[in-house]
Amino acid sequence: MVSLEGVRGVALGLPEATERAAYGMxxxxxxxxxxxxxxxxxxxxxxxxxxxxxxxxxxxxxETFSVPEHYRNSSMVVVDLARIDKEHLTELLTEAWRLRAPNRLRERFDAG
Structure with missing residues (x-):
């Protein structure tokens, strides 16, 4: 099980990642x-x-992954945080970040 704080720790550890609410989320x-x-x-x-x-x-x-109606036309899946471990979540968030990051930033990250 991963908490919101655990999500924050992983997500905000990625290069240039930030947190800003939208619609209270x-x-x-x-x-x-x-x-x-x-x-x-x-x-x-x-x-x-x-x-x-x-x-x-x-x-x-x-049981862990779903695509609710709200996300049917998007590129998002919903992850049940009670059913996933931090290692798997780290992989998912890193790949999500890679899909959104600009090419040069992603290339720097991949180069290590």
């Missing part, structure tokens, strides 16, 4: 582009994923 951004949104009512995290992962994750583990 904590949103994690890179250069003002959202890559994850905490949804308190679901104790979940809407996380940006590739089109392939948007289809695969809910099929592989429907």
């Amino acid at each position: 904590p949103c994690f951004r890179v250069r003002d582009k959202i890559f994850a949104v905490y949804r308190e009512e679901w104790h979940g995290l809407a996380c940006l994923v590739s089109p392939e992962d948007k289809l695969a994750l809910p099929q592989e583990d429907p």
Whole structure:
């Protein structure tokens, strides 16, 4: 189980990541582009994923990953934070960040 503070620790540890609320929800951004949104009512995290992962994750583990109606036309899946460990969440948030980060920033990050 990962808390909102755990999400913050991972998300804000990524280069140039910031947190700014939208509609009263904590949103994690890179250069003002959202890559994850905490949804308190679901104790979940809407996380940006590739089109392939948007289809695969809910099929592989429907108790952990879902695509509620609100996110049907987006590139987000909702992660049940009570069912995921920090390591897997770190992988998801890092990939979400990579999908939103500008090329040069992502290249610097990948170069280590």
